[in-house]
Amino acid sequence: MSSIFSEAAALCAAGTPFVWATIISQDGSTPRSAGSRMLVLADSIVGTIGGGGMEGGVMAMARESVLRDRKPRIMHYDMSGTEAATAGLICGGVCEVLLAYMEPEQQAIMEAAAQAEAEGVPAWLFYILDEKEGSALPFQLCLNVGGERLVGSFRGNQNFARQLLLNPIRVAIHGEMADGMRFIAQDVGSAPRMYLFGAGHVSCEVAKIAVNCGFHVTAIDDRAEFCNADRFPGCNCIVIDSFERMPDFPADGASYVVIMTRGHSYDKDVLRWALGKKPYYLGMIGSKSKRDALYRKLHEEEGFPMEQLQAVCCPIGLEIKAETPAEIAVSVMAEVIQRRRASLSGK
Numbered sequence: 001m002s003s004i005f006s007e008a009a010a011l012c013a014a015g016t017p018f019v020w021a022t023i024i025s026q027d028g029s030t031p032r033s034a035g036s037r038m039l040v041l042a043d044s045i046v047g048t049i050g051g052g053g054m055e056g057g058v059m060a061m062a063r064e065s066v067l068r069d070r071k072p073r074i075m076h077y078d079m080s081g082t083e084a085a086t087a088g089l090i091c092g093g094v095c096e097v098l099l100a101y102m103e104p105e106q107q108a109i110m111e112a113a114a115q116a117e118a119e120g121v122p123a124w125l126f127y128i129l130d131e132k133e134g135s136a137l138p139f140q141l142c143l144n145v146g147g148e149r150l151v152g153s154f155r156g157n158q159n160f161a162r163q164l165l166l167n168p169i170r171v172a173i174h175g176e177m178a179d180g181m182r183f184i185a186q187d188v189g190s191a192p193r194m195y196l197f198g199a200g201h202v203s204c205e206v207a208k209i210a211v212n213c214g215f216h217v218t219a220i221d222d223r224a225e226f227c228n229a230d231r232f233p234g235c236n237c238i239v240i241d242s243f244e245r246m247p248d249f250p251a252d253g254a255s256y257v258v259i260m261t262r263g264h265s266y267d268k269d270v271l272r273w274a275l276g277k278k279p280y281y282l283g284m285i286g287s288k289s290k291r292d293a294l295y296r297k298l299h300e301e302e303g304f305p306m307e308q309l310q311a312v313c314c315p316i317g318l319e320i321k322a323e324t325p326a327e328i329a330v331s332v333m334a335e336v337i338q339r340r341r342a343s344l345s346g347k
Helices: 004-014 052-069 081-086 104-119 158-166 168-174 201-212 267-277 288-302 306-310 325-345
Strands: 019-027 037-040 045-047 073-078 094-101 123-129 139-145 149-151 181-187 193-197 216-221 236-239 256-259 281-284
Touching: 004 037, 004 045, 004 104, 019 052, 019 181, 037 052, 052 073, 052 094, 094 123, 094 139, 104 123, 104 139, 104 149, 139 158, 149 158, 193 201, 201 216, 201 325, 256 267, 256 325, 267 281, 267 288, 281 325, 288 306
Parallel strands: 193 216, 193 256, 216 236, 256 281
Antiparallel strands: 019 037, 019 094, 037 045, 073 094, 123 139, 123 181, 139 149
């Protein structure tokens, strides 16, 4: 799966100049949340921090200043009041956007971040800003991977360097200023993992949207002609021998499981497996009558609690009168995103 980190690593490797733009703080309603990232090149962008007037201003500052003088900038946006509305900033919140020129030697940091994101390893990206006039090191970047190693180097207070390695979460919460420098910590935001069982037409459409929304998608089927990289670009494709003998995929309480086996033939087998994993989101395509019959079997014959079965999102997706595979995929991913955002906001 391609990510903004792997894109940044490739640009570093090629020696292509670009600016890393990321929302570092946010309060209230803004186009994107804190942690959103974008790469600004001389003639193109990768990713988005929300579009509109704010993104346009960031792109202009990146190209007119940061790409030229290589000095970091923090841009402040207040999206409330008449002035903001006139400028096209109508969300009502406030945020800060960091713009930093990426040096070729930061390739290793971006590669490590991409790997951590893909593998679901906890990681924290640290931006260190020395805003004193004439500073020899106005911007430093390093990555804590799993609390076990730092990628990149920090030149400064060595006690604080140890904290970056040993207590990244504490630094993220408390370490805004030290030795006259500003420390900004961002969770790399390990891509949410989706296990998509079944490789039919609807699954293809779901996978497209999920990948574009930042999910690490694993498509699973017992037919190689359906479950392959051509049909599921950007996904991990796994062909199994049989749904009746499911491998032990590493799904957990943070995973998203979507069940769409052909003709519902193996929904029961996959659902049985998924219930044991207790994923954060578990959805299954199908009508209410088929769902109820399947639930009765699992409850009466295998002892699954009816409360656990009724917590499954089935019929899957938000009710939008969807009919085509693409429309159904929109419905499914709307529900998935709704659940994901609820988890991130704590609601």
